[in-house]
Amino acid sequence: MRTPFVVGNWKLNKTIAEALALVTELKNQLGSVRGVAVGVAPVFTALHSVAKRLEGSSIATCAQDVFWESSGAFTGEVSAPLLADAGVTWAIVGHSERRQFFGDTNETVGKKARAALAAGLGAIVCVGEMLAERDAGRTLDIVDSQLAGGLVDIAGDVATQRLVIAYEPVWAIGTGRTATPAQAQEVHAHIRKRLTEQYGAQVAQAVRIQYGGSVKPSNAEALMSQPDIDGALVGGASLEASDFIAIVKAARPS
Numbered sequence: 728m729r730t731p732f733v734v735g736n737w738k739l740n741k742t743i744a745e746a747l748a749l750v751t752e753l754k755n756q757l758g759s760v761r762g763v764a765v766g767v768a769p770v771f772t773a774l775h776s777v778a779k780r781l782e783g784s785s786i787a788t789c790a791q792d793v794f795w796e797s798s799g800a801f802t803g804e805v806s807a808p809l810l811a812d813a814g815v816t817w818a819i820v821g822h823s824e825r826r827q828f829f830g831d832t833n834e835t836v837g838k839k840a841r842a843a844l845a846a847g848l849g850a851i852v853c854v855g856e857m858l859a860e861r862d863a864g865r866t867l868d869i870v871d872s873q874l875a876g877g878l879v880d881i882a883g884d885v886a887t888q889r890l891v892i893a894y895e896p897v898w899a900i901g902t903g904r905t906a907t908p909a910q911a912q913e914v915h916a917h918i919r920k921r922l923t924e925q926y927g928a929q930v931a932q933a934v935r936i937q938y939g940g941s942v943k944p945s946n947a948e949a950l951m952s953q954p955d956i957d958g959a960l961v962g963g964a965s966l967e968a969s970d971f972i973a974i975v976k977a978a979r980p981s
């Protein structure tokens with residue numbers, strides 16, 4: 728029903744040459760994999776070269792962030808139309824590292840998501856609680872407010888086609904401590920319930936919800952076989968072709 732979507736978020740890693748070496752291997756080795764959508768998110772400086780190298784493959788080139796204005800006096804920013812011009816087809820918005828270190832808020836995440844979608848890109852909207860929030864029993868409240876801000880003014884037909892939610896519990900990112908499949912499924916089901924309230928069941932059933940946070944070849948299948956987990960947003964394990972390929976293969980519907 729929903730095609731799982733596995734994206735490698737490379738974060739601040741890899742030169743252009745290293746990026747090209749990795750995507751060339753992915754292109755060669757994933758050409759025959761069916762039933763899974765795949766993307767990579769390199770740093771801005773490698774996006775254009777990577778998109779060119781991936782031409783003719785089904786692997787999508789994704790940006791790790793996007794600014795909400797199209798052009799103008801915004802030193803240091805990159806807009807959605809310019810990402811599209813570079814060959815990018817998806818943008819990640821609201822990653823917890825952007826929220827923690829660069830001041831992204833629920834409101835600016837919403838602006839970024841709308842800008843990406845308006846430029847014809849897909850938007851991967853990240854949500855997830857911090858450890859203290861989970862321990863205080865506030866996980867679902869936090870996710871609710873992140874969704875409420877992130878999905879302002881996004882129409883149902885656009886959401887169906889090009890909206891992805893990534894649930895990334897902050898305490899599981901880069902820590903080696905992953906959510907259990909049951910913990911992740913609980914939040915994913917809650918997110919789908921919220922999508923159903925906002926858009927109705929048809930749209931909510933179409934939107935893919937990725938899990939992110941220490942996804943590895945050893946835990947990928949157990950996580951992605953949960954009914955509401957539709958792929959993964961992979962950090963560290965996406966930097967090695969063999970690990971990332973194993974995770975993509977684990978996403979195939981059985």
Ligand code: 13P
Binds near residue numbers: 736895900939
């Ligand atoms: P890790 O897979 O390294 O935990 O990172 C997850 C993440 O933040 C993906 O966006």
